[in-house]
Amino acid sequence: MTYDERLQNVSILGAAGKMGSGILLLTVVEMMDLSLKPENKGKPFALNAIDISQEALAGLKDYLGPQVLKIAEKKMVWLRKAYDDRPDLIENSEIIDQYVRDTLSIVRRVTRVEAAYDSHLIFEAVNENKDLKIKLFSQIDQNNPYKPWFFTNTSSVPIHLLDKGANLGGRVLGFHFYNPPAVQKLAELIVTDSTLPEAKAFALDYAKNLKKVVVPSNDFAGFIGNGHFMRDALYGIHEAERLSAEMPFCEALYMVNKVTQDYLVRPMGIFQLIDYVGIDVTQFIMKVMNPFLPDEDLHSDLLDKMMEMGVRGGQFADGSQKNGFLQYEKGKPVGIFDPEKKEYVTLVTISGKCDEKLGPVPSSAINWKTAVKLRNKDEKLAAFFHDLKNSDTLGAKLAVSYGRKSNEIGCKLVTSGVAFSEEDVNTVLLTGFFHAYGPINTFFE
Template sequence: MIDSFKEVAVIGAGTMGNGIAHVFAQTGYHVNLIDISQDALDKALATIAKNMDRQIKKGGLTEEKKAEALARLNPMTDLAAGVSDRKLVVEAATENVDLKLKIFEQIDAAAPADAILASNTSSISITKIAAVTNRPEKVIGMHFMNPVPIMKLVEVILGYDTTDEVRDAVLEISKDLGKVPVPANDYPGFVANRILMPMINEAIYTHYEGVAGVEEIDTIMKLGMAHPMGPLTLADFIGLDVCLAILNVLYEGFGNPKYAPCPLLVNMVTAGHLGRKTGKGFYDYSK
């Protein structure tokens, strides 16, 4: 089964998209990496090469394997052409529902009728995404974790109409990538973010209400709960705008005030302090 999916397309050359493309290419898949911005594609290829150099230094990759993987990456700005002959398309665009729906309409119109269409969304309903296509049974979630080349989990989200055949194919492909796929049903936040985001939100509330400072909160969670990084450091790493978007999906999806985003988070995102990617969030990364 795997051999029939060796030609894939990844849409979106940002942090998640380039990581997903990296893993596919390194595992032997030929990847059309698609983005509307040539500059984003150039940056993605440079990032992938840099991350592969890190793997080489750690002994996990050779120069020869790096060259072979990079040769399997084909950057493109034409979405229709990029998906026209692919049996698997993985969308990894910004976590914006309107954007994703528009992209899936375009993919559905251009990809082969038997192609599987997957979204790397971290919270948006797969059933809602599938509804704008003519193949809802072939739409599924492949939620990779950041950083993709390192993190083992792929949360496989089953839409209301996703078939067992499509589920099994995606589980097998994920294992072929060296990942550990775990199925989940399509409800707001799925599993990972339904549990993680309220914890991050509560950490923000704890700081907002003056219970403790940023470093104190992170230190308590690292040393007391054995977390590899504190929740506020993690929020900066994920992107505060992404955290806010996911919390809004949870809040709107369940209608439960326990998911309401902290006003401090809303203000920080409004001010453009989004974490690592902007140089400032709960911590200052400008230096």
């Protein structure tokens, strides 16, 4: 079966979710473009968008339409050639409209998993629940005569367990998109010893066509991305808990969040990142990973407590940020949660005294937005971090310790065999988390 034939009938499980809808968008556009190739003209292409939520599926069109439109507008030079055989389509606007209509017509929104019984390729983006994934894979595989390939978007469940549990004989691999899939350039590719080589080759071609940067990861719970993020987040939580012995908890949260953003030159502080991922998702992934880590305890009482109080973070359907550790207005943090009082404290009421405790930031400081655009980024970062190391302020000490811990986590991913190289770890953090520098560095030595 050729690449094009494999993509003629595809199903996406969990298609209306945050990740599933992004995978759906990228895949349907790839299928549409294949359908426009002269040799594919007239062949049917179908993508089953499968989700348990009828309501969420109904909302998919609102998401897909504008997104496909944006994609079409960026490849107009190619589209004019692709629709060369349509004399009725003359202006760019007419061709773009037709392309959007054609693309959306490939998508079939369904709630029943039976729709996947005719597919050659199944993308899975359901909850991080191993048993659920195995159940779905088994059911589809037993009823699908084409021996389909299963690409799972899991960010934490080992692939070999899914292979074994659903008895797939190597027809499964991990294709882990980053959030949001339509924007993030990174994809982690996880194969097992028994993954079919042709499935891996297909996955690499697919990633290339989607212009994704592929980083291979060994089949170990959490892989590289969550392998770093979960430990990094847990360290941040522990630091906040440690500081809270001397100050109100919300002030400790504020300080650790500020240090991880401003002092470590990251796009957002660690608690804002947890909110972005979702407190519920972070807790769940830790729970999935923890049994596979005999010498670690990847668990946080604080996350459990937040969940018990119903503070979950994550995003609303329109993509806006829900409140979590931080409170947001128009996407910007304006308050911070006080777990003792179970209410948000406005940042302005505590930022002054907290900033004073952290001490002055060295004048060589650069912010993340500036840093990522600098040609001499490493030189500027080295100068700033050198000044941090030579500073006695609380903020500098917290930052240097944090930088070292991040480095240690990154190195451990390599030495424990999760990542194949230091470069792969850094690529994941640079590309998938938009960091200005990789965690494995010499800045904090």
